[in-house]
Amino acid sequence: MVELERPHMSTLNVIDLRTHERGPYSLSIAPGECVSLRGDSGSGKSLLLRAIADLDPHEGQVLLDDMPVTQFTAPQWRKQVALLPAESQWWQDEVGAHFPIEECSWFEPLGFGTETMRWQVSRLSSGEKQRLALARILMNKPRVLLLDEPTASLDADNVITVEKLIEKYRCDTGAAVLWVSHDAQQATRVGNRHLQLTTEGIREDTA
């Protein structure tokens, strides 16, 4: 199926991160680990992911394998610490124009074919958009995946497909995954560890 070179394993460390007058947040994700993150709506889950991806100004430290974010250029960082937002954006007419090359090895496992590259973006369903957005960020071979409700717009079959694919990517590449989910069952299913985001910060969820 999908051939992947194995980059070295990646640890994500977040230390005393403050953004938009929230925090401080600290968390650590080991190589190949998937950590679920839950929290009430408005608790700042998306803002936390944006700050880790360096899209918003923040204080505190974010390290990838002990290298601080400032050691990378911003585009380098965002390619390696990839954020999949809850709603993906498409700015060209054809799907293929959003991909760096004409072939995407992630299409087949996500239920697409080579002809998908010719599809019109305006005719995609929200579920198709979301799965294609996942294929699109995986093209950058990220070492950390920040997933913001990645399966919210998918039907049950596709939820399983996407969960399996992300697990395979994580195991094959040793990528660290932070998975925001509203769904407690999904969090239990995909996460090795579970975190809860509160106004005071992040705490380990043992329940």
Place this chain on the structure above:
Amino acid sequence: MITLSAVDLSLAAGLVLAMAALSWRMQLGLSGQLLIAGTRTVVQLLLIGLVLKALFANVDLLWVTGISLVMLLAAGREVMARQQRRFTGWWGFGMGTGAMFISSFAITVLALTTMVATDPWYDPQYAVPLLGMLLGNTMSGIALALDRLTTTAWQQRAIIEQRLMLGAARLDAIAEIRREAMRSGMMPIINSMAAAGLVSLPGMMTGQILAGSPPLEAVKYQILIMFLISAGTGFGVTAALWLASKRLFDDRDRLRLDKLSGPRR
């Protein structure tokens, strides 16, 4: 050359008054604005006529520089006033003004020293109208381009950030928006160059012909002016868009729309 008397101008003013009266009868709500604008035309132009008369009588680099700066600042204010969402702080004024300063002044000085070759090069009879035409057109171009850039960036925030998330550098993330902004800044001068002579007789050329210049002399001047304006507008818009694109992001390539003010009114 036929000089206009006060009676001639009064007759023309009578036409404006008639239009104002018509607008009042039809309740268009334009008569007030029309009268105020008409009065402003008379007062402002008479004043600048007096200033130019004094300037031409005393050819002095210091005076020419002084009036050039006044024109530049007025144009800068105008660019700022036409922005739907302007940059906060000093940048809102400085960006357009700086870009106009670089392009209009450089091109005017170049034209005066090489093409028109007046003696002295700052002879106000040539320097002031030339700079005025360049500033006026560059101002429109920059105002249009900046407004397009900032409003589009505001509307397409999600798309720009999506591209940043995928690892695009800031200038790549707004490449299309910049191109569109550049087009809207350049379109008026390209249109007027294309239509010149066919659809409209350019104002400057008309003026020279009315003042008694041989038509071909007027045409040559008009061509020179058109070329200077298109180059000046092009460089000015490029500079303004470069500054603005940098300013829309910070040094970590984050889109910083907080550097723009809210919409006007």
